[in-house]
Structures are given as C-alpha cells and as structure tokens.
Amino acid sequence: MEVKTSLLDNMIGVGDMVLLEPLNEDSFIMNLRNRFDHNEIYTYIGSVVISMNPYRSLPIYTPQKVEEYRNRNFYELSPHIYALADEAYRSLRDQDKDQCILITGESGAGKTEASKLVMSYVAAVCGKGQEVNKVKEQLLQSNPVLEAFGNAKTMRNDNSSRFGKYMDIEFDFKGDPLGGVISNYLLEKSRVCKQPRGERNFHIFYQLLSGASDDTLMKLKLDRDFSKYNYLSLDSANVNGLDDAASFRTVRNAMQIVGFMEAEVQSVLELVAAVLKLGNIEFKPESRVNGFDESRVKDKNDLKEMCELLGIEQSVLERAFSYRTVEAKMEKMSTTLNVAQAYYARDALAKNLYSRLFSWLVTRINESIKAQAKTRHKVMGVLDIYGFEIFEVRDNSFEQFIINYCNEKLQQIFIELTLREEQEEYIREDIEWTNIEYFNNAVICDLIENNQNGILAMLDEECLRPGTVTDDTFLDKLNTICAEHQHFESRLNKNSKFLTDHSLPHSCFRIQHYAGKVLYRVEGFVDKNNDLLYRDLSQAMYKATHSLMRQLFPEGNPAKVNLKRPPTAGFQFKASVGVLMKNLQTKNPNYIRCIKPNDKKVAHIFTDSLVCHQVRYLGLVENVRVRRAGYAFRQPYESCLERYKMLCKKTWPHWRGPARDGVEVLLTDCSVPTEEFAYGRSKIFIRNPRTLFTLEERRRACLEDLATLIQKIYRGWKSRTHFLLLKKSQVVVAAWYRRYAQQNKYQKIKSATLVMQSFIRGWKARNILRQLKYEKRCKEAVTTIAAYWHGTQARMELRRLKTEARNKRAVSVIWAYWQGTKVRREYRKFFRANAGKKIYDFTIQRIMQKYFLGLKTTTMSPMDNSWPAKPYGFLEGAHTQLRRIFHLWRCKKYRGQFTEEKKAVYEEKLEASEIFKDKKALYPSSVSQPFKGDYLEIQKNPKYQKLNSAMEEKVLLADLVNKINRANGKGSPRLFLLTKSNFVLADQKTGQVKASVPLPDLASVSVSTQSDGFFALKLKEGSASASKGDFLLSSEHLIEIITKLHRIGTTAADRDQINIDISDEFLVQFKQDKVCVKFIQGGPKNGNSAACKRKNNRLLEVSVPSP
C-alpha cells in the first residue's frame, strides 16, 4: 500500500504560510527563520514557493529527490521547488495547460539558480531519447552562454544577471521538449563603460582575457593584462571561487553545443575585443578658430586596431568622434564635438555595440533552439526577472524605475491570476463567493504607463520636445500632471502636503509602490530614456566589413535614413513588458519568490531586517491575506477523510460510502462549528487555519493511541506467532527426539540381543564341539585301542607264526642237516669217486624237469606269441628251436581242423595278401573282413530270382557296384555277378542284365595304390566284348572281387593269368576314346569316400581322402 504522506507531516514551523496563526509580519518572519535554521529553505503560500537562498549547497537536489517528488501531489511532501516544477510539468503534460514559472526576488536571492533547478528537474523527468536529449542539452547549455555575456559580479551577487530573461520551453503532446524561445529584457548596458566600486564588468571580458589562447589573443589584438583596459575596473577583477579561464572553456563548449559556428564565435569575440579597444580611445581638445574646443583622438593606435577588428575605415570613425551631422528640415549641418561629447559618443557606441551584440546572441540562440515541428506546442515559460530594487543609500535611478514598473505589472498579474483562479475554484466547487478585500495595484501601474499622463509617456514627451530638455523640466512636468495621484509624492508638488517633507529631496519624486515607497532621483532619466547614438557613428558602423555589424546597426543604412527618432528606452521596455504580460496572462502561473537571508553572501545567517524588507516589498504577507481571504485551507474529500478518519468511530477504520458523507460525519462528530467550513463539490474548504490545527492536534493524539494499539496488536501477534512457532518447533523437536531416543534404545537392545545371541550360540556351539570332540576322541581311542589291540594280536600271532615257522624250518633244517649229516655219514664212504658227476646230472635233470614243466603253460592258438623266458643261458639254442617246433606243430594242428570251404577262404585271403600287401593302401582294412562272396544272397532273395536263373554257373560273387559314367564321373549302381566263366553287370532294380563278359575277354584289371575302391576292367582288344569298352567300377569289396577274379584265372587252365596293374594313373578305353584316370591324394573332401570328377574329355580325376 502506498503510504500517504502530507505536507502537514513533520512540519517545522508551518510549511504553508496560509496556516500561520496569528498572521502578521513578525510571525511570518519568525516562521521563515525557524525553517531556515532547520535547513528548510522552501515554504509555501498556497501554491507559491518562497525560496530562501542558503548560500551553500544542500543535499536536496539529488536524483533521488527528483524521483521522490516525481508524480506526487503538491501537498504530499515537504515544500520544495521540485514540487512546483512537477506540478507545473504535469498539468502542462496531462491537462494541456500552458504554464509559466515566475521567479522574482532581489539580486542574489537565487532566482537564476531557481530557474536552473526548474529546468533541470523538467529535463530529468520529461521524455528521453537521442533527439530529446539533444534538445534538452541545447536548452540547458544556452544558460552558460547568456550568463557569460549578461552576468557580472555585483556587490550583492558574484554572478548577478544583468538582464531579465524569459524563456519559453516548448513540448509536444507527450511532454517531450521540442525547443525553446528566449526573450531578454533591458540589459544593464551602462556596466560596459563603468562599474560601481567592488563590482565587475560582464564576465566575458575577464573570461576572454584569462582563458583564450595566446594565439587567439594575438588575433584579437588583445593583451592578457586587465589593467590595460579602461573599461575593466581593477578592484575585484578576480573573484573568489570564480575561475574565468575554466568558465571561458565552458562557454566555448556551450556555444558549440548550442550550435554556433566557429566563425560566428570568432566574430562575437572580435566585437568583445572591439569594445575593450573602444574604451581605450581617448580624446584631447583642439582649439578652433571659432573659440570652441574640438575633440581629437589622442593615441590613434587603439583606434587603428579597433578599426582593423571591425573592418572600418579609420578616418570615418575618427571623423565621427569629432563631428556630428544634424539634420533638420532636409538640411544637413555638421557640428563639432567637444571632448565631453566625444567621450559620451564613445561610451554610447560601446554600450550599444555590446547590448546589440547581446541581443544578437539571444536571437542566434533562439535560431538554434527553436522547435522544428510546426505542430501545436505546449509551452512552459520561465521568467527570471529582477525583483523590486530599492536602494536606501544609493540613488534609485531610471533603471530601478523601469524594474519596479515591471514588478508592479507582475504583481498585477499575480493578483489577477490568483484571484481569478481562486474565484474559478469556488465556482467549480460550488462555494458561495465571498468578496475578497485586497489592495489592487492597478492604479500604480496606471500612474506609470498611462498613455496620456503616465510617467513614461511624459518622459517620452519631454525627450521628444524641441527646445532645451533637462531632467528638471521633466520633474516639473511630473509635478504638474501627477500632483493629484495618491501614489505620487514630490516636494514641489502642487499638493502642498509634502512641502515640508525633508526626506523628499527637491530633485526627486517618490512613488508608493505596492511593496513600499521608493524615492527616485530624476538625474539621467532623459538621457537614459533617449539612449542616443549619433547617426554618424551608426553609419560608420554600418559601413564596417565585419560580418555582424550590418545586422547590429541597421539604422546606419544610408538608404533608410529616417528622420524619426528611434523609440525611447522607456517606450521599448513598456512595449516588451506589455507583450510579456499578454503572454503570461494566457498561461497558468506558478510563483517562486526568492529571498536573500543576508547581505554577506554567507550561509547560516538570517538577517531579520533584510528579510523583513524583502517580505514587505515582495508583498508576501499581502499574498497570504489574498490567499486566505476566503477559505484558508482546502483539501479533496478523499485525502481529508484519509487523514482524519481516525478521529471518529464511524469513519474508522473504514468508511463505506462517498468520501464527502464521510467527511461530513467526521466533522459533525468532531463538533467543528459549521461556519468554519464549507462543502465544495470535491473539496472541503476550511476557513480558519486554527480549525485545521485543532484537527491536526487531535489526529496526532489519536495517532499516538493508534500507534499504541498497533504496537499492542503487533506485539500480541508477534508473541503469539512466536509462541505458535515455538510450540510447533517443540512438537517437531520432541517427535524427532523421541524417534531418536527410541531408535537409540532399539539399537541398544538390538546389539545386546545380538551379543547375547552370539554368546548363546557360541556357548551352544562350543558345547556341541566339545561333545563332538569327545565323541571323536572316543572313536579315535577305540580305533587306536582296537588297532593297538589288533596290532598286539597280530604281532603276537606273527611272532607265534614266525616262531612256528622258525621252529618248523629249524626242524626241517635241523632234520635236513641231520639227514644230510646222516646221509653224508652213511654215504661218505661211497661218494668219494663219482658223487660229483651224479650230483651234477641229478641237478641238471632236476633243472630240465622244472623247465619242461614250466612250458606246459603255453596255449595252442597259432596267434599266441607268448613263450616262457629261458631260465638258464645254456638252454638258449634248445629254447628257440623248441619254440619254432612247437609253433609249427601248433599251426599244423590248427590247420588240421579246417573244412574244405574254410581252407578255400584262407587261400583266397592268402592270395589277396600276395596281390595287394604293401601295394594298395586299401588292403590292411580288408584283412579282418571275411570274404562272403554273395552279398546279395542272390539265391534266396526273390527279387533276383530271374537273374539267378539266367546264370548258368554258380555265382561266386554277387555285389552292388557303381559303374562310373565317363561323362560326369558319377557312379550308377549295378549288380555285379561273377561266375567261373564270366562276369555280369545287371540293373539294380530290375535285375536286367546289362552286360555279360566272358572272363577270357578280360585283359587286365587296373587299381590305384590308394585306399579307394575304383577298378577298371579292361577288355582284350578285338574280343567280342571289347566293343562295349572297358568298365570303370567302384566297390566296397574291391580286394575280394579282384582276388576272386585273379583266383579264377589261376585255377582255370585254359586261360591266361589276369593281369593286375596297380598304378595311380591308367588308361581306360571308353568305346572309342581312351580316358586317363588319375588318382590324387587329399583332394577336396567329400565325406570319407573317394570322389571321381571329370576334368576334361580325356581325364577323370579321383580324389582320395588322406588316410
């Protein structure tokens, strides 16, 4: 929630003078002083801001402050210039009302600073962006340029503006700045030629001389030494805290930012230099024949240099300082100038040159900063103009008169606008308008500006009048015409009441301004109003080649010679003030009233008399009165209700319903007298500040109670929350602790249990172990005892047996010995001659006997190769012979058992061995296979019945063979039958005879050396069967087939032996062709059997797996 603050919070004194009770000058000043002492330099009178110059930098212009005041209501925060700037800017932006900010006050009161603060605030809060920032920068940078040329050090202010300034800042509909227009008023040009004691000429002269480079100074024909120039007063040429050289750089920089060309800057500086040179031109009298003195330029060097700077012909200017041309009735007359007149002319030229340069600068700046867009602008004007000037010690002169006239006009506008606004608000709020009594200064304005008999009109009349015109004639005129005016006082008045007033000198008149009486000395009024520059001079200036001169002195154009006098200073000023007033009247005014707390330009000092003087002439008390004339204080219902609702039970803490009703209830409840307030449409109006303060007082008391209540509730809430938190925490802590304790306990029990368990288990295990160990020991003991016992038994038995055996042996030995002894004893007598031979024979006989008995163990199988080892070396020969004989006998015996068939079988086997042994690798595998002959059981198998009957002879062999096809090397199964006289090949399935070859036609058989079953049956050439070609066959029973074929050949007496050719390469005659069959080992593996492949037409290759 946003905190609603108010101006009324933490007030030091009263922040708004409208609330001052009682209201008088003393209390007003007391309040200002009180606030000033507490660094509160700003105080309001309604919406007017009073600003006291603190003469030191206060930390109240920071960016944070800008933020604080941004978009806040005027009365929400303590008084500040930012509040006014914000209010003005927001109503400009949001309500589309053009604004003007009128800053008034004495010299040194802080007007210029205030105007800069306003501008910087607006710059800070308005829109941003590259273009906008450039505009802002140009607007802000116009200040240093104008200050350099228009400000000077005075007794009252080290940086006093010597011109009035009004600046219109233009904004677009969004509130972004577009540009600006500056108007300047009445530059104090007399300062160019002469400065009062302790004051300086305009800053730019000093800045140029201190800050410009040597080169620039040479070009400008200047010398750095201030003392070389008559126009620069020497005392206080250097001001504490002012760095002219640095300022010069700032000014050059600012000129660049504002948009001055380098050449323009140069021209401006040349004019400044020319003014300095002009001041150095001196004159001497030269006597003429007619007795008059004629002035002559004393030292022409400065004149020469000045003419060079401006591009003027030296002689022309020189002449202009000695003569002047007077034109009357189309006649030109040349009169000489005396020295005094020459000096007058010189100074007039210098003043005009400088003031016109200043105006040119303003125009030039305006050209730069003027808004580009042609759309409608919103405007905020800032008026930084001199306040009332009343010199008590010094004479008030024409300048003060003009200035005070301007202030009178401003007061007029203030009254008009303030009252108008007040009246408008009353109407808006539907409050009855009570006539406000105030002093209207229109009558004073009329005294000065009335076109017929106003002071300014009379001065002009006097100036234009032919004949001798002096200040005194002017005063006389005033005395006659204004005599009756109640605000005009003069000693020589027809109105005799001032005749004896000694405070009013004869050469003076006094005006009762709204802010007080001011005494003016008439001396110089006519001259200053005339502001005369001899035409010869302005024409000389016009002729100059310098780029600016024609613009500055347009009246010097001979083509435009105009006999009419130029408008007087008073007339010009009145006109420009008129324009300004018109301008201001269209805008919503915002006032800043600056007050200077002391004369010493120091901080912390508050001089009552000085402040009182200013308060008086600024008419501030008057201001408060006007403001308070109706109702002193007003506030929207909402904020009033918000602020005071705690004073009434019905509105506190919340009022439901319209705020106005709430306020009504509230005020009735607080028993505020009804005449003290009025209800507007949106605001409550309070007549007397006292009422407001009573409300404030009650509010403060109530706030204390509320604070206590809030504290109480807050403390209660805090303690309760704290307690609840503690309680909650306690539960959590307790739960955690209990859990922890139980966990610990459980862990302890668990580990104790484990310990106990392990102890018990250990104990049990040890018991069992002990038991088992005991049992084992018992078992071992039993075994051991048994073993020992058996051992003992066995040993005893053994011992017994041993003893027995020994005994037996001993008996036999003894018996043998005894026998021997006996025999020897008996036969000793016989043995003597042939006992040795007999013993030998006997021994040999015994050995042979034993040997032959040992041979009985051998078996009768001819396959048995075993034979007992020879027992003695001497039996060697007999032993082998016996073995051979025995084997042969054994074989004969075996053979003797054979039948005729078996014999034939063995013969066949023998024959096979003779043919194939060590010649064909297939052979060894066939040894163990008996030759069955008929593998097909051709006689018994009904399938072959037909075939069998076709055979004339006994079938010796019937088998299934593969007939190798010459074309692809593949085999096709055939039945192969062999009889004593022929062999037959028949179809396997049908038994159809395919070929029957008589054996005599068979020439030879070819087989390989390897373990394959291929064989070729080659037929005799020329035989009957040969036409069919040879047969290449393969059979599992190759050995048997070939053996049988061979055997038939051997047994048949009528035939040749069949040739058996064993070779790995042989030729086979297929019908016409001879094909070579070649056997290779380890060809591609095709199972375990050999595979035949046709290589080409003439070659069949049989690969035989490696064994």
Ligand SMILES: Nc1ncnc2c1ncn2[C@@H]1O[C@H](COP(=O)(O)OP(=O)(O)O)[C@@H](O)[C@H]1O
């Ligand atoms: N708000 C302020 N804070 C600090 N110093 C200030 C303030 N206003 C004015 N001054 C001081 O007072 C001097 C004179 O102020 P200035 O605005 O030039 O007066 P004026 O324009 O009214 O003659 C400034 O140079 C500055 O030192």
Ligand SMILES: [Mg+2]
């Ligand atoms: Mg100023």
